[in-house]
Amino acid sequence: MTQPGLSDRHDVELAALAAASDRRAFGELVRRHSSTVRALLRRMGAQPSLADDIAQDAFILAYERCTEFRGEGTFAAWVKRIAARLYLKRREKEARYVSEDSAEDQVSSVDPLGRFDLDAALQTLSEAERLCVSLGHGAGMTHPEIAAALNLPLGTVKSHVKRGLDKLRQILNPGAGETGRDSHVG
Amino acid sequence: MSVDEFDPFIERAFDRTPPMPDTALFVADLDARLQSGARFRAVGLGIAGAIGGVVALREMLTLDMDLGGAEALPGVDAAQAAGQSINLDVASALQAALERWGVADLALGGLGSMQMFWIAAAAVAALALAGVVRLSQDV
Numbered sequence: 001m002t003q004p005g006l007s008d009r010h011d012v013e014l015a016a017l018a019a020a021s022d023r024r025a026f027g028e029l030v031r032r033h034s035s036t037v038r039a040l041l042r043r044m045g046a047q048p049s050l051a052d053d054i055a056q057d058a059f060i061l062a063y064e065r066c067t068e069f070r071g072e073g074t075f076a077a078w079v080k081r082i083a084a085r086l087y088l089k090r091r092e093k094e095a096r097y098v099s100e101d102s103a104e105d106q107v108s109s110v111d112p113l114g115r116f117d118l119d120a121a122l123q124t125l126s127e128a129e130r131l132c133v134s135l136g137h138g139a140g141m142t143h144p145e146i147a148a149a150l151n152l153p154l155g156t157v158k159s160h161v162k163r164g165l166d167k168l169r170q171i172l173n174p175g176a177g178e179t180g181r182d183s184h185v186g
Numbered sequence: 187m188s189v190d191e192f193d194p195f196i197e198r199a200f201d202r203t204p205p206m207p208d209t210a211l212f213v214a215d216l217d218a219r220l221q222s223g224a225r226f227r228a229v230g231l232g233i234a235g236a237i238g239g240v241v242a243l244r245e246m247l248t249l250d251m252d253l254g255g256a257e258a259l260p261g262v263d264a265a266q267a268a269g270q271s272i273n274l275d276v277a278s279a280l281q282a283a284l285e286r287w288g289v290a291d292l293a294l295g296g297l298g299s300m301q302m303f304w305i306a307a308a309a310v311a312a313l314a315l316a317g318v319v320r321l322s323q324d325v
Binding site for chain 2: 023026027030031034035036038039040043052055056059060063076085118133134137138165168169
């Protein structure tokens, strides 16, 4: 799927080529963004194999609908939204609704060098908080979009996002405390 | 870190994903799926085209023969007679082929050619509609 010169092209150019059924151009896009999409799905709570399946479905759908991508946002953000929606649909089919389960035990999310480990930090959130934060800050969805996708009241979504971010902030900066401000997403 | 700094920080953290070690395998799998999908579509379209072609040819020949029968009056010019004879030859060849495939009576089972055509058209439209519905449900 590699073609000399493709690696130098911008995503928008590659998407235009892919819209004209150039599979090699699309392959370059997949190579660039598949890790981000797969990681997002895992962060939303999908098991690795399921995350990979859904990521593949999302990229196939993106290939079929490449003509709809007009470069208004980034290609990665566009595919991430497709993938996130596919994952939510799969959850719905499997009747796994967002539960208000308690957070898992606190684990260290800052390594000895002080680097922030997002994956470990997300594990400390409840399922609903993790999902809402991932959809908002990972897939770039607005609060109303998340509420519609999860079939939850808008206020509930805002609460989940706020609580989730507060927890993440506490992990990163234990002395900071909660500020009580809403996040900017939405 | 303030709230104002924290939101973009988390967004950057989501975007900053190191490449997964099996990216090449993922890309290869996806390419194989795209390739098989394209092949499946091509075969489907080919079969649909062939069926449509046979139905259209059969319809055309039936029409020609009917017209030929109606115009078989004294004064018909030689060219038309020759054309009719060719049409009849093609028609009998097609009929023989259909008989060999066991589908010669397809249009004779109480249904006329036009009825068959409309049934086929309705089936294709239903398939297209189902495809659109499925696509809209995907996202």
